[in-house]
Amino acid sequence: MKQVTISNKYITLMVLDYGATIQKLLVKGKDDNYTNVVVGYNHPSRYRLDEHVLGASVGRYAGRISKGGFNLDRVKYHLYEEDGVHLHGGKEGFHQKFWTIDEVNTENNPFIKLSYLSKHLEEGYPGNLTVSVTYRLMDNALQVIYEGVTDRSTVINLTNHSYFKLDARPYIDECELQLNCPYRLETNENLLPTGDIIPVRKSEYDFLIPRKIGVKRLNTIFIKDLGNEKVAELHSKTSGINMKVYTNQPAVVVYMPTDFPGICFENQNYPDAPNQPDFPKSVLRPGDIYNNISIFKFEIDK
Numbered sequence: 012m013k014q015v016t017i018s019n020k021y022i023t024l025m026v027l028d029y030g031a032t033i034q035k036l037l038v039k040g041k042d043d044n045y046t047n048v049v050v051g052y053n054h055p056s057r058y059r060l061d062e063h064v065l066g067a068s069v070g071r072y073a074g075r076i077s078k079g080g081f082n083l084d085r086v087k088y089h090l091y092e093e094d095g096v097h098l099h100g101g102k103e104g105f106h107q108k109f110w111t112i113d114e115v116n117t118e119n120n121p122f123i124k125l126s127y128l129s130k131h132l133e134e135g136y137p138g139n140l141t142v143s144v145t146y147r148l149m150d151n152a153l154q155v156i157y158e159g160v161t162d163r164s165t166v167i168n169l170t171n172h173s174y175f176k177l178d179a180r181p182y183i184d185e186c187e188l189q190l191n192c193p194y195r196l197e198t199n200e201n202l203l204p205t206g207d208i209i210p211v212r213k214s215e216y217d218f219l220i221p222r223k224i225g226v227k228r229l230n231t232i233f234i235k236d237l238g239n240e241k242v243a244e245l246h247s248k249t250s251g252i253n254m255k256v257y258t259n260q261p262a263v264v265v266y267m268p269t270d271f272p273g274i275c276f277e278n279q280n281y282p283d284a285p286n287q288p289d290f291p292k293s294v295l296r297p298g299d300i301y302n303n304i305s306i307f308k309f310e311i312d313k
Contacts, residue, residue: 017121030067030106050174050273064172067106073170074282081285101134122147138165152308159301174273177247189221189244192233228267251312
C-alpha cells in the first residue's frame with residue numbers, strides 16, 4: 012500500500028492508493044496547532060479491514076440502486092445486491108481497489124492524481140471506464156475532482172466518503188450545521204428513494220439556518236439549492252474551525268454513523284437515478300467526460 016503526502020502553509024494531506032483514500036487532512040488552526048479533520052486509521056493496513064469506507068473514493072455508482080440492476084439502451088444489467096439494495100458499486104466497489112498514482116506535484120497548489128480502470132462488466136456495469144481523482148490544495152481549501160471516460164454507454168456516480176470531525180471531542184452534537192438544501196428525497200425502509208421530493212422547511216431535516224446537530228443522526232439525501240454552489244457549512248466552536256463545502260453536483264448525502272463521531276458530505280447525483288426517469292441523468296456516453304468537483308474550504312475563528 013502506497014502513501015503520499017502534500018502540504019502548503021495551511022493544510023497537510025495524506026492519501027493512500029488503496030481506495031484513493033484520504034487518510035489524514037491536517038488543518039492549521041489557533042496558535043498554529045494542527046487538527047486532523049477527518050476520521051481515519053494511523054496504520055494504512057487497517058483500511059483493508061475497514062467497513063465504514065473511511066475517506067475512500069466510491070464508485071462505480073455511489074449510493075443505492077434498486078431492482079437488482081438497471082436497463083440501459085434496452086439491455087438489462089444485473090448488479091450485486093443485499094436485501095434488495097446495490098450499494099456503493101457492489102461487492103467490491105472502487106473503495107476496495109488499488110488505484111494508480113499518476114502524478115504528485117509539490118509546487119504551487121500541490122496535487123495528487125490517481126486513476127483506476129474499471130473493466131467492462133466489472134460488478135455488472137457496462138463499459139471499460141477510466142476514472143481519476145485529483146486532490147489539490149488551494150490555500151486554505153481542498154479541491155477534489157473526479158473525472159471519467161468510457162468506451163461504451165454506462166452509468167456513473169462517484170463521491171468521496173470522508174467523515175469530517177473538526178475537533179477532538181468524542182461527539183459531534185455541539186457542532187453547528189447549515190445546509191443550502193431546501194428539499195430532500197423521500198426514502199423507504201431500505202433507504203432507497205421513492206421518487207418523491209419533500210420540502211425540509213420546519214421539519215427535523217431543516218438546516219437552512221445554522222443549528223447544532225444534536226443527537227439526531229442523518230442518513231439523508233438532500234437536494235442542493237441550484238442557485239448556490241455552497242451546499243453545506245460545518246462549524247466547531249471548540250477548535251474554531253469552520254468548513255464550507257461547495258460542489259457542482261445536484262445532491263449531497265449527509266451521513267452520520269451511530270457508532271463513532273463524524274459526518275460525511277457525499278456530493279453526488281441522486282441515488283437510484285438509473286431506475287428513476289425523473290431524476291438527473293447518470294448515463295455517461297463514449298466521447299463525454301464525467302466531471303464531479305467539490306471544494307472543502309477551511310476558515311479559523313478570530
